[in-house]
Amino acid sequence: MLIDFFYTLRDAKIPVTIKEFLTLLEALQKQVIAPSFDDFYYLARITLVKDEAHFDKFDRAFGLYFKGIQAAFEQNGTIPLDWLVQRMKRELSEEQRAALEKYGYDKLMDRLQELLKEQKERHEGGSKWIGTGGTSPFGHGGTNPEGIRIGGKGGNRTAVKVWEARNYKDYDGEREIGTRNIKVALRRLRKFARLGAAEELALDATIRATASNAGYLDIKMQPERKNNIKVLMLFDVGGTMDDHIERTEELFSAARSEFKNMEFFYFHNCVYDYLWKNNRRRHAERFPAWDILRKYPPDTKLIFVGDATMSPYEILQPGGSVEYNNQEAGAVWLQRFTATFPKFVWLNPEPAGVWQYRQSISIIDQLMNRRMFPLTMDGLERAMRTLSK
Numbered sequence: 001m002l003i004d005f006f007y008t009l010r011d012a013k014i015p016v017t018i019k020e021f022l023t024l025l026e027a028l029q030k031q032v033i034a035p036s037f038d039d040f041y042y043l044a045r046i047t048l049v050k051d052e053a054h055f056d057k058f059d060r061a062f063g064l065y066f067k068g069i070q071a072a073f074e075q076n077g078t079i080p081l082d083w084l085v086q087r088m089k090r091e092l093s094e095e096q097r098a099a100l101e102k103y104g105y106d107k108l109m110d111r112l113q114e115l116l117k118e119q120k121e122r123h124e125g126g127s128k129w130i131g132t133g134g135t136s137p138f139g140h141g142g143t144n145p146e147g148i149r150i151g152g153k154g155g156n157r158t159a160v161k162v163w164e165a166r167n168y169k170d171y172d173g174e175r176e177i178g179t180r181n182i183k184v185a186l187r188r189l190r191k192f193a194r195l196g197a198a199e200e201l202a203l204d205a206t207i208r209a210t211a212s213n214a215g216y217l218d219i220k221m222q223p224e225r226k227n228n229i230k231v232l233m234l235f236d237v238g239g240t241m242d243d244h245i246e247r248t249e250e251l252f253s254a255a256r257s258e259f260k261n262m263e264f265f266y267f268h269n270c271v272y273d274y275l276w277k278n279n280r281r282r283h284a285e286r287f288p289a290w291d292i293l294r295k296y297p298p299d300t301k302l303i304f305v306g307d308a309t310m311s312p313y314e315i316l317q318p319g320g321s322v323e324y325n326n327q328e329a330g331a332v333w334l335q336r337f338t339a340t341f342p343k344f345v346w347l348n349p350e351p352a353g354v355w356q357y358r359q360s361i362s363i364i365d366q367l368m369n370r371r372m373f374p375l376t377m378d379g380l381e382r383a384m385r386t387l388s389k
Contacts, residue, residue, distance in 0.1 A: 005065050009048060012061035016048050023047045052280055182254040185380035189229055189259075189301065189387055231255065231262040232296055232341065236306025237279060238268050239322075244349035247375055248305060251347070255303075265292065269310040270330030271337060272321055289333055293340045301387045302337060302344035308364040308372070309350060315363050334367045344368070345383040349375040 002025065009016045024047040033039035041062065049058050202222035209218035233255060235248065255262060265275035265287060273289050276282040313320035315330045338344050346364065348355070352374045355361045365372040371386060373379035 005044075008061050008065045009058065012057050012064075014049065014054050014057050014061065015051075020048050020050075052278065055280065182250055182377075182380065183258055185377055185384060186254055186258045188381060188384035189231075229259060229261065230297065230300045231259045231303065232292075232300050233262065233264040233303045233305060234271060234275065234337075235264060235266050236269060236304075236308075237266045240307050240309045241349075244307060244375075247349055251305065251375065263296070267306075268321075268323065269306070270314050270321070271304075271333045272326045272330055273328065273333065289336075293336060296341070298341060299343070300341050302341035303383075303387075304344070304346040304368075305375070306346070306348065307350045308346070308348055308361040309358055310360045312359050312363060315360060315367075331363075331367055334364075338368065343387050344371060345386055346372040347375045347379065347383060348372055352379075 002021075006016060006021050024044055027033070027043055027047060028040075033043050044062070045055070045058055049055060200222055202220040205220035205222065206218065209220055210216065212218075233252075235252065241248065252264070255264075265277055266279060266282070267275050271289065274286040275289060275292065276286055278285055311320070311322075314322060315334075318327060318329050319325040320329065346368045348361070350358075350361070355365070355372075361372075371383075373383040373386075
């Protein structure tokens with residue numbers, strides 16, 4: 001049975017060795033875990049996967065092989081989960097939607113604090129309490145132009161805060177590119193210079209020197225020609241960006257192949273006072289934004305990649321982040337980055353036709369001095385030309 005599981009992992013391009021597989025079998029034989037499917041999942045992962053970058057591939061392969069059997073993960077939250085199970089969806093007319101009140105950010109947070117003290121039971125379908133399926137700005141599964149999502153999955157994308165432990169996954173830098181078009185577009189940014197020791201044969205110079213030396217061979221060497229462009233890429237991850245994982249991974253993989261002097265960091269929705277490089281350790285391993293601004297030279301090419309789809313509060317309001325109370329607005333940090341690195345662009349995977357209908361995209365586009373480009377071949381080429389000027 002597990003031999004096929006081994007080959008499933010190999011087919012998923014997870015570098016599993018026979019020795020690691022035998023270790024798993026030995027652990028099972030010695031009954032180091034209880035007869036639990038959850039325990040087997042964690043045992044298999046710890047014995048077969050040696051790099052956290054492959055955890056997501058492992059999860060997909062594990063789910064594919066065991067066909068729908070899901071490992072139980074720890075659930076965390078102070079509000080009982082059964083309060084938040086959606087059992088009713090309420091359809092509203094356009095007039096009813098327009099009549100719903102927007103509290104505003106500060107009033108919304110104050111009102112949530114009041115309800116947490118007052119509410120003692122589950123509610124659904126209402127307009128006041130924390131619940132499901134209603135018009136209250138607190139809960140999930142309902143309709144409100146501006147609220148705080150508590151539990152459940154997002155749908156309307158109107159929440160200004162999200163109360164849950166959110167897990168994102170790193171973009172796969174080893175993804176095989178189905179087309180070379182992205183690489184071709186990125187090559188417009190390359191700038192070659194001869195750097196380092198003289199280790200490469202300079203053929204033209206050798207011919208000239210030999211001819212000048214009456215035919216006696218005079219070998220000339222030169223430094224290797226290398227791409228001298230420095231690139232800093234900041235990737236939006238999680239939330240609405242889950243809709244664009246495939247194209248973003250293709251861009252990420254192509255950029256790592258084309259730019260040898262490339263650094264990358266992740267952010268969620270908008271840049272604030274810290275970024276991270278590993279999404280599984282993003283709460284433990286943070287890189288202060290000030291350190292990044294000071295570390296890289298001003299001639300670094302800065303590329304933001306994100307759909308810019310969020311609540312306007314996340315850009316303009318201190319404390320507006322959906323995950324924590326940021327001391328300064330995201331717009332302040334965006335202006336710091338663009339002032340430090342004058343050569344910058346924003347690549348947006350959302351279709352350009354919807355940009356005019358999203359207030360947050362318009363705000364980001366203005367902060368980027370209209371240097372936002374769609375993540376298409378034409379958009380990439382225009383972006384690279386802008387960075388090359």
